[in-house]
Amino acid sequence: MSSAKRLKNQQAREQRSSMVGFRTAQQTRLGEAHMKLIGAYSSPYTRRVAITLRHYGIAHDIKKVTPFGDTKAWLRRINPVAKIPILELDDGEFVTESQVILDYLDTLAPKGLRLTPSTGPQRRKIQNLCGIASAAVDKLVSVLYEFHFRPIDKVYKPWTKMCDEQTADGFKWLNAQLNDRRFFGSQITQAEITAAVFWQFAVEKRARFCERMNCSQLQALSEELEQTEPFLATMPEGPIRDGITLGTRD
Template sequence: MKLIGLYRSPYVRRVAVSLNLLGFEYENEAITPFENPEAVSPHNPLVRIPTLVLDDGEVLVESYAILDTLDDMSPAEKRLLPPSGDARKHALKLAAIATGTMDKTVWAVYEGRFHPKEKYHKPWVEHNEAQAEGGLAYLNDAVLKADVAEEGWLADTDRIGQADVSATIAYSFALMARPKLGVAEKFPALKAFAERMEATNAFSSVAP
């Protein structure tokens, strides 16, 4: 498989960590579609990353759809989301809030990246940052409720799952991309949990 996109993208990184945990072999093509659209557009009409080219040439796009298909391609005992019912709903909700947090952090980042300085609109950045902080506060509470800062898994599963992957990356991305928000100080339980996750090979081998 070939995973197109930089690990700086939280969406690329949640696919990369998931590939590691599921045990898929892949190579990474570390490009951005802004600088190299021609490397992405033949595979993905949206010209977005992550784009995952499977060994048979089939291409998967959009991280939630990629992760659904990768789980479906994996044996039940390795999948990162429970198959159904309340367990799936709970794990998926945590992963969805983490992904929404990534979205809002990205929107805050993009304002500065894709606007000339004189068109930078601070109220819009702050609006998105506030939403991202709302997501991180929810995840911090989830770590406290499940008591997993030091051991165990966020969604009450018996092994690491997509809630753990996405919550960690939502935090690590906000820490890197919005340093002035002070998320480490504001969300200490999430910080401890994310640091435990980031120390494992599945995460540290795909550091941004």
């Protein structure tokens, strides 16, 4: 999107944000906390953390790093398994794995904005939805890796077919849980954010595969949230580096 078009959308977007009960970072920015998010918006796991930070209005820097190429060695020194995202806290502590980071960020949520409640059946249900969304996108990533990190004669179709089935089953199940673009009532929870981010990632990488799933509810949820400030401010960077472009295979 051009910056002109982006600017033009600003007012409409802010109006829409409040319509869906999704406040912007500007409205709720917290004091002097200054965390650093390490990762890239092209990683859906990083992106859901970045969106949550913005939703909670937590001031933060972002250090753009991917687990590929030259930055991998640097990443390994912080996170031994060289994965993103990583959250660096004020005192230098590093927190890894997006689910762990979200669990921590929830404790900093301004009253009324918390995306996963601290206890109760709703917590369990939101986490369960996020867990299935994660499994679906993990299998999608396995197939992207299969085609992009090994020569074509090493690709094993029965394996990618099995992964594709798991991805499609996971997304179709999530789609069936949605009722008018929500998993529960009218409020946005972490389940909607995660499902929307992961679905958008899948569509971006494998549009025709996703089209065949007929996930109209997921698509409508994604289109709605992609117009809100936290989503627009965390648009994937595109090809992740020199010549490595995951996706667009069908």
